[in-house]
Amino acid sequence: MSNPSFGELSINGLWKNNPALVQLLGLCPLLGVSNSAVNALGLGLATAMVLLCSNIAVSLVRGVVNTAVRLPAFVMIIAALTTCIELLMQAYTYELYQILGIFIPLITTNCVILGRADGFAAKHNPLVAGLDGLMMGMGFALVLLVLGGARELIGTGALFANMQLLFGPVAADWQITLVSDYKGFLLAILPPGAFIVLGLLIALKNRIDERLAERARASQPDMPTQSRRVRVTGVIE
Template sequence: MNHPSYRELSINGLWKNNPALVQLLGLCPLLGVSNSTVNALGLGLATVLVLSCSNIAVSLVRGVTNTAVRLPVFVMIIAALTTCIELLMQAFTYELYQILGIFIPLITTNCVILGRADGFAARHAPLLAGFDGLMMGLGFAAVLVVLGGLRELLGTGALFANMQLLFGPLASDWQIVLIGDYKGFLLAILPPGAFIVLGLLIALKNRIDEHLAERANKVEQPQAPAPNRRVRVTGVIE
C-alpha cells in the first residue's frame, strides 16, 4: 500500500480536500454556530481534538475488530472522546458550552470524523492516521473560524468579542472594534447569512484553484520556437 506523505496530508486537509469547502461535510455545526469567532473557535478546537484522537484510536484497534462491528466500534470510540471533551468544557468553559449546546454532542455524528475514521484511519498506521486527523480538523476549524469572523464583523462591526468565554478573564479585553458606531447587519448573524458567506468562500476557493491551474498549464506548456523567416532583398540597378 502506498502511504501518502505528510506534505500531501497537510495540503489535502488544509486546501485540496478541505472537509468544509470541498467535501462539504459537517455543514450543520459549520453553519449553526459560526455567528461569532469565539463560538467557531470553541467548536473548531473540540472537533480537532476528537478527530485526531479518534483517528489514532481507530488505527490502533483496526486489526482486532471484526468487519461486522467495525462501524459501531468506531462510533463508540468517537462518542467516548466527544463525552470527554464535553465534560472538560462543562468544567472549564461552561458558559461557552451552554451557548454551543447540542452541537458539542453532535460531534459524534460529524461526517468528517466518521469519514476519516473509516476511510483513512482504518487503513493506516497510528502516527499517519493521527496526522491526517489533525490536518483535516485544522482545515475544518480554519473555515469555521474564518466564517465566524466574517459573520461577526459584518453583523456587529467588531471581532473577538466574548473571548473570555474560551480563554478566561485574560481575554476579556481582546475585542477589536473595526467599525465604530456600526448599526449592525442582522442577516450576517442569522442562518441565511451563514449560507451566503460560505457560498462566497467556496466560490473564492474555486477561483483560486482555477487561477493556479491556469498558471501551472502555462508553465508546463513548452513555448513554440519562433518560425524562421527568410528576408528577400531585392535591388534595383539602373
C-alpha cells in the same frame, strides 16, 4: 498501502480536500454556531481534538475489530471521545459550552470524523492517521473561524468579542472594534447569512484553484512537435 507524506496530508486537509469547502461535510455545526468567532473557534477546536484522537484510536484497533462490527465500534470510540471533550468544556469553558449547546454532543455524528475513521484511519498506522486527523481538523476549524469572524464583523462591526469564554480572563480585551457606531447587519448573523458567506468562501477557493491551474499550465514549456518524413522507395524491374 503506501503512506502519504506529511506535506500531502497537510495540503489535503487544509486546502485540496478540506472537509468544509471541498467535501462539504459537517455543515450543520458549521452553519449553526458560526455567528461569532469565539463560538466557531470553540466548536472547531473541539471537533479537531475528537478527530485527532479518534483517528489514532481507530488505527490502533483496526486489526482486532471484526468487519461486522467495525462501524459500531468506530461510533462508540467517537462517542466516548466526544463525551470527554464535553466534560472538559463543562469544567473549563462552561459558559461557552452552554452557548454551543447541542452541537457539542452532535460531534459524534459528524460525517467528517466518521468518514476519516472508516476511510483513512482504518487503513493506516497511528502516526499517519493522527496526522491526517490533525490536518483535517485544523482545516475544518480554520473554515469555521473564517466563517464566524466574517459573519461577526459584518453583523456587529467588531471582531473577537467574548474571547474570554474560551481563553479565560486574559482574552477579555481581545475585542477589535472596527466601527464604533455600527448599526449592525442582522442578516449576517442569522442562518441565511451563514449560507451566503459559506457560498462566497467556496467560490473564492474555486477561483483560486482555477488561477493556480492556469499558472501551472502557463509555466509548462511547449512541447516541440517533430514531423517525420517517410521516404517510400520503389524498385521498378
